[in-house]
Amino acid sequence: MRDAPNNAPYQSIWTHLHGLDFEQRYIKAGAVRTRYAHAGRRSAPAVIMLHGTGGHWESFCANLAAHAEHYDCYALDFVGSGLSDKPAHPYEIATYVEHVLNFMSALNLEKASIIGVSLGSWVAAAIAIAAPERVEKLVLLSAAGYFSTAANRAQIKKDRGGSAADPSWERIKGIFSRLLAREEARIDDLIGLRQALYSMPGAAEAMQNVLVLQNPDIRQKNLIQDDGWRAIVAPALVVGSLADSDEYLDTARIVSKLIPDASYVEMEGVGHWPQFEDPETFNRLSVAFLKGG
Structure with missing residues (x-):
């Protein structure tokens, strides 16, 4: 086993998954x-995990085991992303909401708690508004969907669109330099997987539909809008990442005050993917919240 630059043990996706059933x-x-990963007992309460823009279920590889001890866990690839189908039309929030609700129905999941990061948090909140009877609790990471800035939109288009058009190692690695605060967290497995997905036939065209x-x-x-956030009846845990101090941290702080039954916590030293960068802290917070702590 080779060492990471800081002499910590080398990490891979399988570091987190190798002992998990x-x-x-x-x-x-x-x-x-739809491609998805499943772990946990089917008789347990369901938890669904939703990734960010142009992502894939492996962004939750460090969280499945801890949650599967208590819950029936599902992490899926959104429509248009990962290895799920990529129909040729633009994907707006209603598209993702419909996809997740259809996913739940296909698996006979009447109700679930939803963990969402970035775009996934936006979709999770939209589901809680559109179908409150289907949502038990929400965990929102790098919260999105309240406002946006021209600079951030341009960066996402440059990162995802440019990388899908030219999926070189360096371009893909550049995406993770903004998702993960620490260099050692930007592991080769993630870069290689994203490169493989973005190199697939039709990936560049699908990315344009994602980027609408x-x-x-x-x-x-x-x-x-404010009234929508205030209409969420599900209890919510909103996590702010202090090393992701742009519109996402601002959104987390704002929506945690708008959602009637929301708790807010901040995590230090983590970027846009706190669930991957510091899974020990996130898993402890998330599981305690979902269990009612």
Whole structure:
């Protein structure tokens, strides 16, 4: 085993998954063939994990084991992302909401708690508003969907769109320099997986459909207004990442005050993926919240 630059043991996706009893499967969620990972007892309460823009279920590889001790856990690839189907039309928030609700119905999940990061947090909140009877609790990481800045939209388009058009190692690694605060957290496994996914036929075209939410007019009409956040009845844990101090941290602080039954915590030394960068802290906070602590 080779060492990371700081002499810590080398990390990979399988560092987190190798001892976990889990399965990767595909299921039709409506018309969308959907890739997902499952771990935990099917008789336990369900937890669904939703990734960010242009991501994949492996962003939760460090969280499945801890949550599966108590919950029936599902981490999926959104429509248009990962290895799920990529229908040729723009993906707005309603598209993702429909996809997740169809995914739940296909698996006979009447209700679930939802953990979402970035775009996933936006979709989770939108589901809680559109179908409150389907949502038990929310855990929102790098919260999005309240406002956006031109600079951040441009950066996302440059990172995801540019990397899908030219999936070189350096371009893909550049995405993770903004997702993860610490260099040693930007492991080769993640870069290699993202490179493989972005190199697939049709990936560049699908990314343009994913990136419609970076169009200012489309973004604006998809944002959740104050009354929407206030309408969320599910208890929520909102996590702010102190090394991701841009619109996401601001959004986390704002929406945690708008959601009626919300708790807010901050994590130090982590970027846009706190669940991956400091899984010990995040898993402890998340599991305690979901269990009612």
